[in-house]
Amino acid sequence: ETGVTQSPTHLIKTRGQQVTLRCSSQSGHNTVSWYQQALGQGPQFIFQYYREEENGRGNFPPRFSGLQFPNYSSELNVNALELDDSALYLCASSRLGQPQHFGDGTRLSIL
Amino acid sequence: DQQVKQNSPSLSVQEGRISILNCDYTNSMFDYFLWYKKYPAEGPTFLISISSIKDKNEDGRFTVFLNKSAKHLSLHIVPSQPGDSAVYFCAASVDTGNQFYFGTGTSLTVIP
Numbered sequence: 001e002t003g004v005t006q007s008p009t010h011l012i013k014t015r016g017q018q019v020t021l022r023c024s025s026q027s028g029h030n031t032v033s034w035y036q037q038a039l040g041q042g043p044q045f046i047f048q049y050y051r052e053e054e055n056g057r058g059n060f061p062p063r064f065s066g067l068q069f070p071n072y073s074s075e076l077n078v079n080a081l082e083l084d085d086s087a088l089y090l091c092a093s094s095r096l097g098q099p100q101h102f103g104d105g106t107r108l109s110i111l
Numbered sequence: 112d113q114q115v116k117q118n119s120p121s122l123s124v125q126e127g128r129i130s131i132l133n134c135d136y137t138n139s140m141f142d143y144f145l146w147y148k149k150y151p152a153e154g155p156t157f158l159i160s161i162s163s164i165k166d167k168n169e170d171g172r173f174t175v176f177l178n179k180s181a182k183h184l185s186l187h188i189v190p191s192q193p194g195d196s197a198v199y200f201c202a203a204s205v206d207t208g209n210q211f212y213f214g215t216g217t218s219l220t221v222i223p
């Protein structure tokens with residue numbers, strides 16, 4: 001059984017740029033959630049997708065957007081990057097209502 | 112607004128003894144709770160969960176206790192092993208569904 005994989009593992013961008021992070025869900029999982037984890041903090045919920053539709057959103061501005069594809073892979077897009085966007089971005093997949101399984105994250109640094 | 116709080120950033124325990132990790136929450140609507148374990152450079156790994164209809168759930172060396180009136184849950188690890196050294200996060204949600212709120216984590220060190 002293939003786990004949750006995220007790419008890239010590290011990324012460096014500058015303020016104002018746009019970034020796309022990718023996630024491949026675990027086989028059989030139809031739900032994907034994205035989290036932002038700042039240094040010394042716990043993961044903060046950005047949004048969840050279920051069957052390609054947004055199924056809940058945390059307190060993040062609209063410049064954070066996402067997509068889920070028919071094969072249940074997913075993208076997180078962030079526009080107009082700010083210094084505070086520097087964080088570890090985690091993707092988690094599950095069957096709806098089941099515990100989430102996390103990838104190892106993408107470390108995003110904004111200069 | 113931190114709805115899930117882990118007030119102990121770190122904990123050290125001797126191998127073989129009990130580790131007790133604590134978590135408090137403020138939202139009385141939370142009814143599903145989980146514990147995750149995280150090693151450096153890896154994503155969190157699911158450990159154990161409990162729903163609000165129970166006050167205890169056990170899985171091997173791991174037991175989670177829920178006190179709804181106190182809005183408090185704890186994770187007991189018995190006996191503790193050096194491989195248990197990691198950061199532990201508690202998380203909560205309304206229903207089992209979508210938005211999970213995480214605490215800030217407790218770093219557990221098990222001393223051989």
